[in-house]
Amino acid sequence: MDKIVIKTENLTKRFGAFTAVKDLSFEVHRGEIFGFLGANGAGKTTAIRMLIGLLRPTSGFATVAGFDVYKEPEKIKKNIGYMSQKFSLYEDLTVLENLKFFGGIYGLKSEAIKIKSAELVEKLGMKNIAKKLIKELPIGWRQKVAFSVAVFHNPAIVFLDEPTGGVDPIVRRQFWDMIYEASESYITIFVTTHYLDEAEYCNRISIMDEGTIKALGNPSELKKNFNVDSMNDLFYLIARKKI
Amino acid sequence: MNILFYILQKEFKQVFRNKPMIAIIFVVPIIQFLILPLAADFEIKNINIALIDNDKSTTSRLLINKITASGYFRISSIENSFKQALKKIELDKADLILEFPANFEKSLYRESNQKVLISINSINGIKANLGGFYLINIINEFNNEIQLDLKPTSQNFGGIDIRTLDWFNPNLNYKIFLIPGLLAILVTMVGGFLTALNIVREKELGTIEQINVTPIKKWQFILSKLIPFWILANLVFTNGLILGYLIYDIVPKGNLLILYCFIDIYLLAVLGLGLLISTISETQQQAMFVMFFFMIIFILLGGLFTPIDSMPTWAQYFAHLNPVKYVIEAIRLVMLKGSGFEDIIPQTTAVFLFAIIINFLAIINYRKTI
The missing domain is CATH 3.40.1710.10 (abc type-2 transporter like domain)
Incomplete structure (x- = not known):
């Protein structure tokens, strides 16, 4: 249960003279919901991209699901799911076709895809929309489908980059229910968000600013340590200094 | 191999779901074939x-x-x-x-x-x-x-009597000269433009990022992008041949199999070019402009309208680097002259080399990282 699935040590990324991520060191445990917070431009997306093998770090060390980010990015990719900031399902395919496509490229068998899709349709109550094109769906449904696609192949870790942007409070609530459910089946959740109430739902959070982690720990502990009442105050305390 | 099947299935669904695109692919040739040969006629009258x-x-x-x-x-x-x-x-x-x-x-x-x-x-x-x-x-x-x-009695008048017999296009019909060239351009456009735009569109939408974090292999992704347009370009070429027959009564004199084999090798080069351009473009506009740049040079220096033989020497050397030149030559040879495979070996070798070089560049340029 206490197995470490993500570990970074002094992970750094420079773009020319600009250091986007500086000496990032943290650990994420199996089955944990890890909130990765920070203002826009704090370096969250760059950090995620290094962890999922889209971007090569400049220096430092990191393993994801036990694989080295420098040497084994393709092995990492087999063991993770990813839901990007930018909506990334195929809008001209239906819900089922998207599931089939992504299931297929993760190596799921055609039978397994059919069974899992049927289960998912049943569970999320999307019988009416399963055969609709993604572009015909409201944004709330799209985000739920995108999450389902990201965890469809039962990855060890799923990375969610601002998954609830632009979504109404009800759908956000349902979305977090889905996250909890995935977490219960020992999928580790690595999530970035701007909604600070969501940060409270996480087991542990880190707050990034100017490329480094300024705070790391359990939400209630952090509030106590920084002597603030809410996550909002904590976030302002850390992220507003530079202005 | 199984994975490739899933990707191909998705690509085909997307291509054939894009109805306006399909319409354009099949309507554009009709318009080109109806208008261009009649308008772009070098026979000077009046x-x-x-x-x-x-x-x-x-x-x-x-x-x-x-x-x-x-x-x-x-x-x-x-x-x-x-x-x-x-x-x-x-x-x-x-x-x-x-x-x-x-x-x-x-x-x-x-x-x-x-x-x-x-x-x-x-x-x-x-x-x-x-x-x-x-x-x-x-x-x-x-x-x-x-x-x-x-001087009706003068016997030594006249000297050499010159008579010209026009072979392969006996009526000096410019359309017969133009149609094979148009076919070549058509295949080039469909193959090059559509491939480049398709990949860059995934970049714009952000779906490529999703693809890049999956365990999909580079060759699987590339093949899944090339195969659909390779097939589509073959359909367009067939469509063009049928139009050429229906409108201008042009029946290829040579072997159709040779014609298709040549086109299919040539297509590898064109698709590779589309792929290469997509690796260096971030938006569809960029890809369009780069593609246009190549297309205009290829078409103007390819011998579609003006014969390469009548270009200045430097331009003729330049034309050797133009794959469109070879395909226009080869299609004309096979369609009008009925040439066999031996006759188009130089052209086939040239496009084959293009295909290898361009695809090599495209593959080393395509990365799953950003």
Whole structure:
């Protein structure tokens, strides 16, 4: 249960003279919901991209699901799911076709895809929309489908980059229910968000600013340590200094 | 292999769900085939002559009749002086001036030697060249007839008799020359543009990022992008052949299998170019502009409209680097001349090399990281 699935040590990324991520060191445990917070431009997306093998770090060390980010990015990719900031399902395919496509490229068998899709349709109550094109769906449904696609192949870790942007409070609530459910089946959740109430739902959070982690720990502990009442105050305390 | 199947299935669904695109792919050739060969015709007709007949004799009249009867020329105005005639040229009312000197007939028969003056407006080089050439031919022919009238007994007149037989396109029909070229362009456009735009569109939408975090292999992704457009380009080519037959009655003289084999090798080069461009472009606009840049050079230096043989030497060397040149040559050879495989070996080798080099560049340039 206490197995470490993500570990970074002094992970750094420079773009020319600009250091986007500086000496990032943290650990994420199996089955944990890890909130990765920070203002826009704090370096969250760059950090995620290094962890999922889209971007090569400049220096430092990191393993994801036990694989080295420098040497084994393709092995990492087999063991993770990813839901990007930018909506990334195929809008001209239906819900089922998207599931089939992504299931297929993760190596799921055609039978397994059919069974899992049927289960998912049943569970999320999307019988009416399963055969609709993604572009015909409201944004709330799209985000739920995108999450389902990201965890469809039962990855060890799923990375969610601002998954609830632009979504109404009800759908956000349902979305977090889905996250909890995935977490219960020992999928580790690595999530970035701007909604600070969501940060409270996480087991542990880190707050990034100017490329480094300024705070790391359990939400209630952090509030106590920084002597603030809410996550909002904590976030302002850390992220507003530079202005 | 199984994974490739899933990706291909998705690509085909997307391609055939894009109805406007499919319509464009199959309607564009119809329009090109209907309009271009008729409009872009280098046969020059209706050349306007400003005539100055200072002689007004039977002979000058006879020659004028012969000139207008050829069908290429039209007497647009009759002038009294060269100055007036030149004004017509300046106003673009006439393309050339034909002046008969006074005593044209008299001295022609008496001294069997006479001159006419032809001044040509050479702003449109092709029209000027061809117009002048036609006119000189007609006058020469007329000259021969008169010489024959004058010296009917002369046996040693004539010397070498030149007769031209036009092979492979006996009626000198420009359309027959143009259609194979249009087919080549069509295949190039469909293969190159659609591949580039398709991949760059995934970049714009962000779906490529999703693909890049999956364990999909580079070759699987690339093949899944090339195969659908390879097939589509074959369909378009077939469509073009059928249109060529229906509209212009052009039946390929050579073996269709050879034609398709050549096109399919050539397509590898074109698809590779599309892929290469997509790796260096971030948006569809960028990809379009880069593709246009290549297309215009390829088409203008490919021998579609102007023969490569009549280009300056440096341009001819340049044309060797143009894959479109080889495909136009090869299609013309097979379709019009009925050439076999041995005859298009040089072209096949050239496009094959292009395919290898371009795809090599594209593959090393395509990365799953950003």
